[in-house]
Amino acid sequence: MAKYNLRINGNAQTVDSSDVDKPLLYVLRELKLTATKFGCGLGQCGACTVLIEGAAVRSCQTSVADAGGKSIVTLEGLGSPDNPHPLQTAFINEQVPQCGYCTSGMIMSAAALLSANKKPSEADVCSALDGNLCRCGSHVRVIRAVMAASGQRG
Amino acid sequence: MNAPVKNPCFSRRAILKGGALTVGFALTGSPANVIAQGAVAASRTLDPKEVDSFLAVNGDGTVTLFCGKVDLGQGLRIAIPQIAAEELGINVDKIKFVEGDTELTPDQGRTSGSNGIQRGGMQIRQAAATARKALVDLAAQRLSVKAEDLIATDGEVRSKAGGPGITFASLLGGRQFELKLDPKAPLKDPASYTIVGKALPRPDVPAKCFGTHIYIHDFAVPGMLHARVIRPAAVGAKLISVDESSIKHIPGAKVVRVNDLLAVVADDEWNVIRASRELHAQWSEWNGLPAQADLAAALRAEPGIVDETLVNKGSPAAQRPDGAKVLSATYYWPMQSHASIGPSCAIADVRADSATVWTASQGTHGNQTTFARFLGLPKDKVRLIYLEGSGCYGMNGHEDAAADAAILSRAAGRPVRVQWTREDELGWDPKGPPQLIAISGAVRSDGRILDWRTELWIPKTTRGLPNIPLLAPEAAGLDHVTGVNPGLISQNGDPSYAAESIQVIAHWLKDAPLRPAPIRSPGKPANCFAVESFVDELAAALGADPVEFRLRGLKDPRAIEVIKRTAALMNWQARPYQGASRNSGVARGRGISFVHYKHNETYVGMGMEVAVERASGRIAVERVACAHDCGQIINPDGVRAQVEGSILQTISRVLMEEVMFDRSRVVSVDWASYPILRFSAVPKIDIELIDRPTERPLGAGEAACTAVGAALANAVHDATGIRLRTVPFTPERVKTLLNSKA
Numbered sequence: 077m078a079k080y081n082l083r084i085n086g087n088a089q090t091v092d093s094s095d096v097d098k099p100l101l102y103v104l105r106e107l108k109l110t111a112t113k114f115g116c117g118l119g120q121c122g123a124c125t126v127l128i129e130g131a132a133v134r135s136c137q138t139s140v141a142d143a144g145g146k147s148i149v150t151l152e153g154l155g156s157p158d159n160p161h162p163l164q165t166a167f168i169n170e171q172v173p174q175c176g177y178c179t180s181g182m183i184m185s186a187a188a189l190l191s192a193n194k195k196p197s198e199a200d201v202c203s204a205l206d207g208n209l210c211r212c213g214s215h216v217r218v219i220r221a222v223m224a225a226s227g228q229r230g
Numbered sequence: 231m232n233a234p235v236k237n238p239c240f241s242r243r244a245i246l247k248g249g250a251l252t253v254g255f256a257l258t259g260s261p262a263n264v265i266a267q268g269a270v271a272a273s274r275t276l277d278p279k280e281v282d283s284f285l286a287v288n289g290d291g292t293v294t295l296f297c298g299k300v301d302l303g304q305g306l307r308i309a310i311p312q313i314a315a316e317e318l319g320i321n322v323d324k325i326k327f328v329e330g331d332t333e334l335t336p337d338q339g340r341t342s343g344s345n346g347i348q349r350g351g352m353q354i355r356q357a358a359a360t361a362r363k364a365l366v367d368l369a370a371q372r373l374s375v376k377a378e379d380l381i382a383t384d385g386e387v388r389s390k391a392g393g394p395g396i397t398f399a400s401l402l403g404g405r406q407f408e409l410k411l412d413p414k415a416p417l418k419d420p421a422s423y424t425i426v427g428k429a430l431p432r433p434d435v436p437a438k439c440f441g442t443h444i445y446i447h448d449f450a451v452p453g454m455l456h457a458r459v460i461r462p463a464a465v466g467a468k469l470i471s472v473d474e475s476s477i478k479h480i481p482g483a484k485v486v487r488v489n490d491l492l493a494v495v496a497d498d499e500w501n502v503i504r505a506s507r508e509l510h511a512q513w514s515e516w517n518g519l520p521a522q523a524d525l526a527a528a529l530r531a532e533p534g535i536v537d538e539t540l541v542n543k544g545s546p547a548a549q550r551p552d553g554a555k556v557l558s559a560t561y562y563w564p565m566q567s568h569a570s571i572g573p574s575c576a577i578a579d580v581r582a583d584s585a586t587v588w589t590a591s592q593g594t595h596g597n598q599t600t601f602a603r604f605l606g607l608p609k610d611k612v613r614l615i616y617l618e619g620s621g622c623y624g625m626n627g628h629e630d631a632a633a634d635a636a637i638l639s640r641a642a643g644r645p646v647r648v649q650w651t652r653e654d655e656l657g658w659d660p661k662g663p664p665q666l667i668a669i670s671g672a673v674r675s676d677g678r679i680l681d682w683r684t685e686l687w688i689p690k691t692t693r694g695l696p697n698i699p700l701l702a703p704e705a706a707g708l709d710h711v712t713g714v715n716p717g718l719i720s721q722n723g724d725p726s727y728a729a730e731s732i733q734v735i736a737h738w739l740k741d742a743p744l745r746p747a748p749i750r751s752p753g754k755p756a757n758c759f760a761v762e763s764f765v766d767e768l769a770a771a772l773g774a775d776p777v778e779f780r781l782r783g784l785k786d787p788r789a790i791e792v793i794k795r796t797a798a799l800m801n802w803q804a805r806p807y808q809g810a811s812r813n814s815g816v817a818r819g820r821g822i823s824f825v826h827y828k829h830n831e832t833y834v835g836m837g838m839e840v841a842v843e844r845a846s847g848r849i850a851v852e853r854v855a856c857a858h859d860c861g862q863i864i865n866p867d868g869v870r871a872q873v874e875g876s877i878l879q880t881i882s883r884v885l886m887e888e889v890m891f892d893r894s895r896v897v898s899v900d901w902a903s904y905p906i907l908r909f910s911a912v913p914k915i916d917i918e919l920i921d922r923p924t925e926r927p928l929g930a931g932e933a934a935c936t937a938v939g940a941a942l943a944n945a946v947h948d949a950t951g952i953r954l955r956t957v958p959f960t961p962e963r964v965k966t967l968l969n970s971k972a
Contacts, residue, residue: 094481095500095504098500099500102499102500102503105448105499106499109441110441110444110445110447110448111440111441111442112441113445113447113571113572113620114447114572114573114649115571115572115573115620115652116573116652116900116901117651117652118652118900118901120652120900120901120902121571121652121901123571123572150441151440151441152440152441152442155440156440157436157440160439160440164439164440167435167439168431168435168436168439171431171432171435171867171871172435172439173303173434173435173438173439174303174304174305174621174871174875175302175303175570175571175618175619175620175621175622176303176434176435176438176439176443177445177570177571177572177619177620177621178571179438179439180441183439201909202909202910202912203909203910205909206908206909206910207908208909209571209901209906209908210571211569211570211571211620211621211623211879211906212303212621212875212879213874213875213876213877213878213879213882213907214871214874214875215878215907215909215912216874216878216912216915217871217874218909219909219912
């Protein structure tokens with residue numbers, strides 16, 4: 077059983093796994109960090125997006141071995157009701173989620189965008205989120221929320 | 231942002247204290263609490279004729295609503311409390327909401343057909359009105375005053391003249407209402423509404439944005455096994471053999487087999503995934519699916535078709551007047567998947583004498599009978615508890631996953647969580663059936679429709695079927711329902727416009743190639759696509775403006791208003807369709823459609839502006855305008871979200887979606903082979919909601935879907951002169967038509 081040292085939402089975490097290929101998604105969910113969702117297991121839908129060293133990454137396509145030694149942020153670590161991330165505030169204000177299953181991945185992808193591009197255009201937002209699928213059709217609200225979170229009215 | 235209603239799904243407690251029911255919720259996140267508290271049954275009535283079934287006045291000044299309809303993301307968790315709070319006279323933040331639990335909520339029917347508010351909500355409105363009248367009468371007795379001098383407000387009954395009131399809790403004195411729902415209990419005058427009609431925030435939204443909302447996928451019970459069902463290699467294949475040694479190297483992984491229901495289980499989720507990938511199983515050959523390329527034509531020739539005339543108004547004239555235009559056209563809508571982002575998931579704990587099933591089903595109550603039957607248990611020993619899943623737009627895989635979990639739990643002797651894969655979801659969710667629609671008709675030179683005849687080739691719903699047949703009981707060889715249920719897919723086959731004669735004929739098919747089920751606004755996106763495209767074809771044949779042509783045939787002022795408002799949103803200038811302007815590489819056009827949903831519900835006008843890239847055949851929807859009249863609006867932001875979602879989801883269905891299959895199985899089983907709409911294809915959307923507070927509230931979850939296909943096809947016709955009659959409007963299909971026209 078190999079041990080992997082991860083930094084998750086600012087906390088050092090040692091994870092045991094007999095399988096080097098175990099995806100980070102299942103490591104997180106076993107730690108009760110269930111904001112990060114399983115959607116396809118193929119890296120096609122974005123529901124499992126987390127930040128690794130600040131970059132938006134599909135946790136279903138990242139092995140525990142590859143995540144070892146890295147700093148990982150999930151939606152739970154991005155902000156809380158007492159200290160929300162601007163994207164969380166904006167998603168709530170804009171009443172973005174319907175079922176909300178894609179929301180975590182949307183916010184994490186958007187967080188990576190905003191850390192690289194403080195004032196994205198709507199086209200930048202669509203481009204950054206094009207790999208995040210939503211079936212309920214919340215897209216226009218997502219765009220509006222990301223623009224609002226960046227201090228721009230969508 | 232405040233959250234007036236706490237999520238009740240997660241932990242619940244129903245305790246009878248001196249006859250008075252108090253229900254408390256706490257979002258603790260501890261599965262043990264759910265088990266312990268969920269197991270406590272409240273001895274209260276669930277009879278939907280009784281007020282106590284729907285609401286309880288609690289000692290702490292709150293009111294609990296027990297709602298048989300569930301929130302699937304469409305906002306009932308706020309809309310239903312708004313209705314009840316308004317009618318009772320209490321603040322909405324004093325309302326607690328319990329949904330879809332067969333042991334706690336009355337059976338209000340499935341949350342489908344866009345009837346959560348128009349049926350479920352209205353039952354609760356009447357229960358609340360009955361309760362308010364009872365509370366006011368109690369106060370009148372106690373104060374020795376006339377009931378008409380009193381008013382219920384802010385959770386109290388007070389004199390209209392002012393002064394302190396008596397709280398609901400103290401009036402009821404720890405008792406239940408013990409009252410039948412009074413259909414004549416007076417309802418509040420909508421002019422006095424202070425809660426209904428407000429865009430109050432949905433209470434589940436903050437938790438969904440902080441990652442603390444507990445979906446069925448996130449729920450767990452102690453001692454639970456993780457399971458993956460191994461689907462057959464072909465739709466009708468039988469299991470020949472399983473090599474259990476193929477997974478013996480995976481810690482804790484075991485095979486569970488009940489006839490052809492094959493699964494692997496393990497304590498650890500990743501290990502069970504590995505086992506499901508590595509298990510060797512042999513299945514029989516099966517290739518009973520029809521050839522996909524011939525499917526549309528083959529529907530006409532299926533054996534056992536039963537014809538039924540659904541609409542027969544007027545009679546076609548023996549001779550058409552001079553100048554009449556006579557047209558006919560055939561339209562096709564393919565099989566489509568619900569394509570939820572999270573594959574189906576469920577948890578079941580089945581014991582020798584009882585079963586508890588946590589499910590994202592739209593119909594926990596209806597499934598009680600189904601589950602009791604295949605589990606061989608009395609109905610009252612089977613409890614289904616709703617927990618929200620990933621988007622539910624009809625009868626998708628949620629109930630199949632629940633049946634998987636139930637049968638596997640019984641076989642394994644432990645609680646079991648079943649999680650479907652992406653391949654399971656797109657491959658095995660029940661599908662929207664294929665629909666072939668032929669329309670012929672004639673129009674007089676002045677725009678009057680003479681005769682109209684629609685023929686539908688669609689599967690017939692088996693009468694009285696509580697559910698579609700579920701995969702697991704079938705595979706396991708258990709007693710289960712058989713039949714077909716694609717939903718009410720024959721509605722809106724006729725136009726809303728005046729005509730000398732209208733006929734709609736259903737050619738009922740026995741089944742569909744893949745197990746059919748209702749999918750958002752069942753059948754009607756296709757029927758309205760055909761009808762409203764054909765209306766445009768008639769208008770084009772006359773050289774008439776599509777808006778003027780439609781208005782000429784309508785008398786209903788609400789219908790006329792949504793069309794006019796849609797046209798105004800689009801800055802519509804009257805002209806005939808422009809046809810192809812051949813010089814540009816990108817052709818632009820506009821289209822409109824109108825639907826009166828089921829001919830007695832919501833009115834929708836839909837306008838679209840599209841750009842068609844000639845070289846690639848790619849259609850970009852650039853702008854959508856929609857005027858929407860669903861009568862009394864309970865929560866305008868909730869309605870708006872539903873209309874936005876209906877538009878975007880249906881643009882996706884119309885432009886991109888078709889289930890692909892070979893002779894054995896579905897082959898479009900990932901997002902590359904079953905693509906859906908992405909951000910880069912999202913148009914600008916303008917929605918105008920028409921609120922009619924004195925009209926009955928109508929559904930808003932489906933109607934807008936039905937107007938999308940024709941508005942899009944009509945816009946492409948305006949841009950290019952080509953008429954798209956087969957969904958999806960893929961670039962290849964567009965290019966072929968453009969080339970054949972050139």
